[in-house]
Amino acid sequence: MRKTKPMRTATVLMLSISVAASVMADMARAATETNADKGFRWRDGAEVYSKVCSYCHQGQVGPRLFGRELPPEYIRAIVRNGSRAMPPFRPSEIDDESLAKLAEYIQRN
Amino acid sequence: MSNKYIALPKGISEKTFDSAIADFRSVLGDAAVFTSAQQLAPYIKTMMPVPDLDHAPSAALMATTVEEIQKIVGICNRYKVPIWTISTGKNLGYGSAAPVERGQVVLDLKRMNRILEVDKDLAYALVEPGVTYKQLYDYIAEHKLGLWLSMPAPSAIAGPVGNTLDRGVGYTPYGEHFLFACGMEVVLANGEVLRTGMGSMPNSNTWQVFKWGYGPYLDGIFTQSNYGIVTKFGFWLMPAPPAFKPFVIQYENEEDIVEIVEIIRPLRISGVIPNAVVIAHALYEAPVKARRSDYVTGPGSIPDAAVRKLAKDHHLGIWNVYAALYGTQEQIDLNWKIVTQAFGKSGKAKILTEREVGDDPAFKYRAALMRGDMTLQEFSLYNWRGGGGSMWFAPVSQARGSETLKQMALTKEILAKYGLDYSGEFIVGMRDMHHIVDVLYDKTDPGQVKAAYQCFDELLTIFSAQGYGIYRVNTAFMDKVAETYGPVQRQVHKTLKKALDPNGILAPGKSGIR
Numbered sequence: 222m223r224k225t226k227p228m229r230t231a232t233v234l235m236l237s238i239s240v241a242a243s244v245m246a247d248m249a250r251a252a253t254e255t256n257a258d259k260g261f262r263w264r265d266g267a268e269v270y271s272k273v274c275s276y277c278h279q280g281q282v283g284p285r286l287f288g289r290e291l292p293p294e295y296i297r298a299i300v301r302n303g304s305r306a307m308p309p310f311r312p313s314e315i316d317d318e319s320l321a322k323l324a325e326y327i328q329r330n
Numbered sequence: 331m332s333n334k335y336i337a338l339p340k341g342i343s344e345k346t347f348d349s350a351i352a353d354f355r356s357v358l359g360d361a362a363v364f365t366s367a368q369q370l371a372p373y374i375k376t377m378m379p380v381p382d383l384d385h386a387p388s389a390a391l392m393a394t395t396v397e398e399i400q401k402i403v404g405i406c407n408r409y410k411v412p413i414w415t416i417s418t419g420k421n422l423g424y425g426s427a428a429p430v431e432r433g434q435v436v437l438d439l440k441r442m443n444r445i446l447e448v449d450k451d452l453a454y455a456l457v458e459p460g461v462t463y464k465q466l467y468d469y470i471a472e473h474k475l476g477l478w479l480s481m482p483a484p485s486a487i488a489g490p491v492g493n494t495l496d497r498g499v500g501y502t503p504y505g506e507h508f509l510f511a512c513g514m515e516v517v518l519a520n521g522e523v524l525r526t527g528m529g530s531m532p533n534s535n536t537w538q539v540f541k542w543g544y545g546p547y548l549d550g551i552f553t554q555s556n557y558g559i560v561t562k563f564g565f566w567l568m569p570a571p572p573a574f575k576p577f578v579i580q581y582e583n584e585e586d587i588v589e590i591v592e593i594i595r596p597l598r599i600s601g602v603i604p605n606a607v608v609i610a611h612a613l614y615e616a617p618v619k620a621r622r623s624d625y626v627t628g629p630g631s632i633p634d635a636a637v638r639k640l641a642k643d644h645h646l647g648i649w650n651v652y653a654a655l656y657g658t659q660e661q662i663d664l665n666w667k668i669v670t671q672a673f674g675k676s677g678k679a680k681i682l683t684e685r686e687v688g689d690d691p692a693f694k695y696r697a698a699l700m701r702g703d704m705t706l707q708e709f710s711l712y713n714w715r716g717g718g719g720s721m722w723f724a725p726v727s728q729a730r731g732s733e734t735l736k737q738m739a740l741t742k743e744i745l746a747k748y749g750l751d752y753s754g755e756f757i758v759g760m761r762d763m764h765h766i767v768d769v770l771y772d773k774t775d776p777g778q779v780k781a782a783y784q785c786f787d788e789l790l791t792i793f794s795a796q797g798y799g800i801y802r803v804n805t806a807f808m809d810k811v812a813e814t815y816g817p818v819q820r821q822v823h824k825t826l827k828k829a830l831d832p833n834g835i836l837a838p839g840k841s842g843i844r
């Protein structure tokens with residue numbers, strides 16, 4: 222099969238969503254989803270750096286971060302608050318644990 | 331004023347809000363409910379010329395399932411607490427992740443980030459709101475699906491759901507994103523879950539392939555609106571073409587926009603040039619290569635002579651037309667002939683391809699956008715003025731040369747009055763052009779903040795007086811723009827709001843709708 226389906230939606234889709242039953246059916250659907258694949262998670266600091274930071278900080282847009290031994294607390298503060306034109310990043314985007322790994326990764330490189 | 335919260339929803343006491351927060355916590359758990367200033371910091375920063383505290387949220391909620399969202403709207407109805415929904419939350423220059431009104435609770439769906447389905451044969455995707463373009467791009471590459479994305483310039487960090495719901499644009503042949511949307515799942519204010527179009531029918535397998543369903547088409551009312559919370563979103567992807575030829579055509583004078591648009595329009599309408607073309611002014615491209623301070627110092631907008639010098643120094647046209655051909659090599663060769671003949675006639679155009687300018691940083695990032703590759707190079711715009719202030723001024727123009735010239739001249743004149751530069755481009759359309767101007771200013775300079783606010787206000791006033799409507803605007807000016815579309819449309823929007831969300835809990839004020 223060439224189709225890719227990370228989640229099993231078949232049972233879900235078979236639920237009736239007639240008007241009267243819709244709320245209940247949706248509750249059931251939601252319950253199924255809770256147990257399904259949890260979605261995206263960061264692997265490590267290097268992945269966050271390459272998939273977010275590097276586009277600006279490895280190019281000519283923002284300042285270079287490597288080789289400056291930037292303190293992790295400083296990196297964490299800038300990521301969460303933003304700085305001038307740099308947008309802040311929320312824990313929903315980069316969770317605290319991944320941010321700690323990112324800060325450590327940047328400091329190390 | 332509350333001590334416990336950095337802001338409260340309009341008309342809600344601290345005590346009532348305590349109860350609402352307690353209920354939110356019981357649904358989501360403590361870790362997914364933010365109320366402290368430190369936790370809320372990333373929801374507060376905007377690029378608009380108003381105090382960030384005017385748009386500070388009272389709390390932020392991170393939901394991950396439809397069921398949680400249904401319970402959240404139940405709580406909001408009980409306490410009349412308004413929520414502002416974001417998906418990837420990178421609406422930069424339009425209000426960022428902050429709510430339209432101070433005190434609204436942000437419902438952050440970034441963690442709801444599953445790619446539910448990508449169908450290679452039918453070339454569509456079904457995703458949750460928190461999926462970023464980068465996540466989907468990697469997924470497609472990993473599974474070798476041979477499909478291309480179309481995305482806005484913030485590519486990697488933004489996402490298809492939020493972008494399309496705000497009717498954003500990209501640069502491939504699928505660049506007018508909402509045209510390629512197909513099927514949504516929406517949590518309504520009463521907690522019911524609607525699947526639009528074919529999705530309403532049990533057992534249907536055509537939700538992502540046929541848009542219209544039966545009866546009135548509903549998807550449109552969930553874009554740029556506050557009638558529901560979109561929890562799943564289907565859209566079409568472009569099969570990777572066998573060949574791709576990006577090019578840039580440079581012109582040396584501002585008046586040449588007339589010739590450019592007159593040549594492009596028939597090529598776009600007939601499909602010879604299939605993608606969302608960009609006609610970028612030198613000042614839009616300059617920040618990728620040049621520093622403003624090398625060409626002008628002191629207050630005031632940059633003089634024309636300096637722009638001409640800058641363009642020359644950095645091999646830019648005053649206008650730079652970025653477009654591409656897609657298809658088999660034979661198709662491209664044939665269409666290339668048509669394009670070069672059309673642009674070659676007057677002798678004014680300089681036609682350049684990857685062979686000549688493949689290494690040019692401006693060309694490189696534009697070419698990446700036209701094939702749906704990740705790049706954030708366009709953020710260079712913010713190095714032009716510095717200080718992180720930006721608002722997109724986005725009037726719609728006919729794709730007619732005389733009209734684009736008129737809009738450009740008018741915009742430039744008003745910007746100059748306030749000492750601001752014309753960083754503008756025309757994009758997308760077959761019959762229309764989104765005229766997009768980044769009103770750049772230094773947000774750390776109170777004088778520039780004031781000037782930017784007044785300038786933007788005047789741009790809206792003058793343009794609407796001439797019958798030029800704005801397609802999308804930042805949260806500080808939503809009411810003003812809603813007003814320009816007249817009382818009847820506003821009343822219809824309000825009537826729908828009353829019917830679908832009688833307690834006004836969903837993003838009151840979005841697009842001026844309450």
Ligand SMILES: Cc1cc2nc3c(=O)[nH]c(=O)nc-3n(C[C@H](O)[C@H](O)[C@H](O)COP(=O)(O)OP(=O)(O)OC[C@H]3O[C@@H](n4cnc5c(N)ncnc54)[C@H](O)[C@@H]3O)c2cc1C
Nearest residue numbers: 417418419420421422482483488489492493498499559560
């Ligand atoms: C340098 C630069 C270049 C840019 N270029 C472009 C461009 O080329 N094209 C373009 O379109 N934009 C552009 N933008 C603007 C903006 O950054 C993008 O449009 C971005 O995609 C929007 O953010 P998002 O995708 O994270 O959406 P979000 O911020 O998540 O959502 C946008 C809005 O949609 C509504 N919304 C979001 N999710 C839901 C939901 N689940 N249910 C109901 N309503 C919802 C909310 O009102 C929200 O404010 C640019 C910005 C910058 C800084």
